[in-house]
Amino acid sequence: MALMATTTGKSDKLAHLSACIGRVADKRDKSAFAELFDHYTPLIRAYSLAREPGADLVADELVQEVMTRVWLKAEKYNAKLANLNTWIFTLARNCRIDYLRRNSRYATEIDPTDIFNEMEDEGPGPFQMVQQNKAQQSVREGLEQLPQEQAEVLTKVYLEGKSHQQTSEELKLPLGTVKSRVRLALKKLEVLVTR
Amino acid sequence: MDQSNNHPYDELLAAYSAGSLPLSQALCISAHLEHCHSCGQRLQQLNHVGSELMQQLKPAKASDELKNKLLGMLDSLPQDLAQEQPREVDSRVPRCLHQFIDKGYDDLDWKRVSADIHSAELCRDSNGAKVELLKIKPGGSATTHTHMGDEYTVILEGSFSDESGLYGQGDFLVRDEKDQHTPVATQDRECICLAVTEGPIQFTGFLHRLLNPFIRRGYA
Numbered sequence: 001m002a003l004m005a006t007t008t009g010k011s012d013k014l015a016h017l018s019a020c021i022g023r024v025a026d027k028r029d030k031s032a033f034a035e036l037f038d039h040y041t042p043l044i045r046a047y048s049l050a051r052e053p054g055a056d057l058v059a060d061e062l063v064q065e066v067m068t069r070v071w072l073k074a075e076k077y078n079a080k081l082a083n084l085n086t087w088i089f090t091l092a093r094n095c096r097i098d099y100l101r102r103n104s105r106y107a108t109e110i111d112p113t114d115i116f117n118e119m120e121d122e123g124p125g126p127f128q129m130v131q132q133n134k135a136q137q138s139v140r141e142g143l144e145q146l147p148q149e150q151a152e153v154l155t156k157v158y159l160e161g162k163s164h165q166q167t168s169e170e171l172k173l174p175l176g177t178v179k180s181r182v183r184l185a186l187k188k189l190e191v192l193v194t195r
Numbered sequence: 196m197d198q199s200n201n202h203p204y205d206e207l208l209a210a211y212s213a214g215s216l217p218l219s220q221a222l223c224i225s226a227h228l229e230h231c232h233s234c235g236q237r238l239q240q241l242n243h244v245g246s247e248l249m250q251q252l253k254p255a256k257a258s259d260e261l262k263n264k265l266l267g268m269l270d271s272l273p274q275d276l277a278q279e280q281p282r283e284v285d286s287r288v289p290r291c292l293h294q295f296i297d298k299g300y301d302d303l304d305w306k307r308v309s310a311d312i313h314s315a316e317l318c319r320d321s322n323g324a325k326v327e328l329l330k331i332k333p334g335g336s337a338t339t340h341t342h343m344g345d346e347y348t349v350i351l352e353g354s355f356s357d358e359s360g361l362y363g364q365g366d367f368l369v370r371d372e373k374d375q376h377t378p379v380a381t382q383d384r385e386c387i388c389l390a391v392t393e394g395p396i397q398f399t400g401f402l403h404r405l406l407n408p409f410i411r412r413g414y415a
């Protein structure tokens with residue numbers, strides 16, 4: 001019962017936030033934007049701090065980048081293609097990649113802008129939407145039940161932004177073990193769509 | 196447009212979704228995604244994983260100062276950030292390569308590698324990896340050179356075959372240094388591939404990057 005209540009609470013909250021992004025897009029509504037700021041900024045900062053603990057200025061800079069894009073690109077957000085949380089995640093990911101590239105000692109000429117989409121173009125049809133929502137829920141439930149060692153590699157890769165190589169060095173595990181743990185975790189989360 | 200049979204393996208696509216893949220390899224994934232609907236769908240799911248993990252983080256509240264600053268900036272933000280500039284690149288070229296190719300494949304500075312192969316270097320990644328296009332003449336041998344580390348290949352045009360089968364447009368392949376395959380372009384047309392080769396300088400580059408990702412930013 002308690003679990004049901006949290007899940008409902010979460011989806012109500014998400015529906016409310018989705019309405020806010022609609023108001024930002026249609027009416028340039030600053031109070032709606034402020035609500036989005038209050039909800040997402042602590043998560044964006046936490047995402048930045050996961051990679052760079054203690055670097056509050058870096059975290060604030062990421063917040064500015066991401067929330068600026070939310071304001072400017074609200075019109076482009078399409079609730080049929082991606083859930084709002086996932087859109088914010090991809091924006092935060094893209095801004096972080098860009099930030100790291102601009103501030104890396106070993107510069108690369110590769111501009112990530114054209115590599116990463118902000119929304120996957122080929123969206124699901126209405127039938128698939130239901131499947132996607134189910135899949136997202138199973139991801140959420142699956143994460144809670146993931147063995148610690150698999151959750152750990154996912155955290156390294158997704159939140160700390162570590163490559164498999166870096167993960168293997170930090171956890172003192174063979175590279176192959178890191179890869180197979182990621183693979184096992186994904187399998188448990190049932191995110192692998194059958195080809 | 197969904198004809199590829201060879202896809203990036205799951206943990207590679209997950210690293211792309213997480214943004215933790217070297218950009219040179221991410222280029223290859225992105226080029227593959229333009230041809231592969233099923234990987235696009237898998238990617239969407241993998242993005243949900245990132246999203247859910249992010250929701251589980253312990254929130255770190257921002258200062259009111261930051262909020263007020265940002266709210267005050269909204270009206271003066273340059274609108275062009277939202278606009279995408281149209282470029283006149285040949286539609287054959289994947290979007291992720293537009294940054295290196297002004298018009299089309301023909302205008303690149305192709306250099307002869309062997310009787311069968313020409314190459315055009317596009318750039319280097321920060322880990323030393325070389326990003327290039329390879330053009331193999333019809334029926335030509337696509338075996339290039341020995342190298343250290345892995346080689347990532349995406350077929351952009353044409354096709355080639357080796358002992359294990361036929362590879363066509365959009366196919367994504369990873370080969371390591373021990374790979375014994377001897378691919379040959381098919382007779383009907385030339386074959387153009389995107390190839391990323393890890394370089395030997397990778398190891399020092401990697402360590403420096405690990406230790407000093409923010410060093411150039413003077414945050415004192």
Ligand SMILES: [Zn+2]
Pocket residue numbers: 199201202203227231232233234235
């Ligand atoms: Zn694919």
